[in-house]
Amino acid sequence: MSQPFEEMHFIEDIGLFFEQMGMPRMAGRILGVLLISDPPAQSITDLSEKLKASKSSISIMARLLVENGLIERVASRVPRRDYYRFKPGGWILYMEQWLGLMAALHQITERGLSLIDEKPPELKERLQEAHDLFSFIEEEFPALLEALQKKRASE
């Protein structure tokens, strides 16, 4: 089943984005398909045909995406085995995981600051800058996500 050119382009772009973020490109391609596919739910075989990729890699990458909370399995009426679809709220979860990384960095810089506590302030400044940024993000970013959800709910 060959895809129109623009759809392939879109799918590949999502793949490239995932690669930029340090994940396998194939995982991004799967997500790309599941973002625009006409039945939103697709089987492993469907995906492997659309992407012209092996079922094994689709199977593994789909599992990765499930772990990341971006897609989910759905039961199918048709007695074919299992279907995957984009998980509502998946991007929010994705952002929350990213936020977790920032929070971790906040902790690390805090520990770092205690290491150079006795040093003169101008030496602590650069680490303080990092600390302040990441603690600020940890504090303020959740409100941003909430504001978005509120906005979406009201539309």
Added chain:
Amino acid sequence: MSQPFEEMHFIEDIGLFFEQMGMPRMAGRILGVLLISDPPAQSITDLSEKLKASKSSISIMARLLVENGLIERVASRVPRRDYYRFKPGGWILYMEQWLGLMAALHQITERGLSLIDEKPPELKERLQEAHDLFSFIEEEFPALLEALQKKRASE
């Protein structure tokens, strides 16, 4: 020149964070050193001794960090060649680059939406969700960074 245990731990944690973000761990370690080193500016040789790593990889990774805007070269009075130090505002730049990725994803999802424009709304919903999130971040995140800088300036 061996480092106290806690400092090594801090440095390695920054390295691991970088790895999580899809960058070479050694680049993170260099940044880790430059965040707590007592003369903030360190030469390639200094860094390679502290990290017990080859000068070649330090040289290459330092260049990578310069390209990323996280560190910068500074002239040295001592006639040794060049020194690197953490770049003030480097983290802000780092975040702005991250924001650029989100903005790119906004564009991609917008193109994606035009591909499925004629489909029923419930099919467009999942991509709309992605689009709204990333366009929201593109809009609101810069204000967050500005708020941080304002807050820091006033302290």
Added chain:
DNA sequence: TGTAACGTTTAGTATTTACAAAACGTTTCT
């Protein structure tokens, strides 16, 4: 009951990547 379809897992492979070692060019000091 046997066979076909599906997904998973294992094994194998080609590419990329992160490093180190070595060779190189430049500058500084004697």
Added chain:
DNA sequence: AGAAACGTTTTGTAAATACTAAACGTTACA
């Protein structure tokens, strides 16, 4: 001029990674 110190570049390598192909187990239907 010669040697030493520094950083860069090139070359080499071991490990990780992203895939494919093949083997496998399970379910469904003929």
